[in-house]
């Protein structure tokens with residue numbers, strides 16, 4: 001029997017996640033320098049200075065295992081979010097919390113309902129457990145079609161994943177649509193709301209998904225320190241669940257899944273309201289700037305509540321932008337061949353992107 005035959009079929013058939021390449025690797029491949037990366041929705045202002053200072057102080061303690069219960073972070077976050085400490089589950093990125101959900105809930109043949117195009121990890125996490133990923137197309141405005149998602153729930157559905165705002169479109173749904181959706185979901189089906197970018201959202205009727213976790217068993221909100229908090233490199237995210245679901249997820253995790261530096265930095269970043277506010281303001285300005293400039297170029301964009309923009313630039317623009325030293329995210333794997341996703345950067349980065357795009361379009365005209 002070959003190794004191939006021994007590997008679980010659902011792992012053997014898995015197409016791995018394609019991350020945005022590190023800037024250094026792309027520059028080596030293309031033989032260019034001085035490029036900018038607007039591909040992975042990172043905070044262009046960097047980490048909070050408070051987090052950086054806390055990290056320096058913590059380095060001397062690295063011989064010690066982390067606090068497996070994340071006591072300090074748990075206390076701080078539960079006060080801030082006004083949830084009970086036992087509702088929090090921490091992970092090596094929100095990605096790990098997604099995996100804990102999958103490991104806790106899914107067996108081969110089960111179904112996970114999620115929108116498509118949406119976060120590329122959803123089908124991977126489902127298929128990694130031998131479950132089926134049921135992909136419900138976004139509606140005509142590239143928003144979650146929540147009524148269709150409720151319809152798609154069947155007897156094998158264990159988990160529904162909502163992404164708000166949605167990656168890679170930036171579109172969002174509001175409170176009323178969310179409440180109607182929840183009312184239509186059968187008891188016992190776990191509803192996870194992935195709010196990786198919610199701190200950037202500007203729509204006024206943002207759903208109170210945390211409140212839903214307080215009243216509906218089997219509800220969880222996913223959040224992360226990777227995006228607005230600028231700590232993507234440290235890998236820390238969390239879930240806020242109803243206490244019973246949280247307790248099962250705790251059983252599924254490794255005792256030291258969150259490393260010592262990540263916890264220390266997260267505590268400090270959480271207290272740095274100024275860094276968060278600065279990032280939000282910069283992002284809002286950048287979103288408006290890019291929306292205006294792309295409209296002037298005749299490029300369609302979608303309203304965004306996140307730190308990135310979906311833009312219909314026409315096909316093959318990703319490669320052309322690369323040659324100009326501007327790295328964005330191509331979306332061919334999502335059925336959006338003529339679109340790119342661009343992270344909103346510093347003003348000078350946004351300007352460089354617009355200039356490069358203008359040049360490419362003029363050369364084609």
Ligand SMILES: *Cc1c(COP(=O)(O)O)cnc(C)c1O
Nearest residue numbers: 093094095119167196224226237
């Ligand atoms: C970035 C992202 C995450 C999680 O990121 P981590 O770095 O693993 O915390 C989760 N969901 C969506 C939609 C994301 O874009």
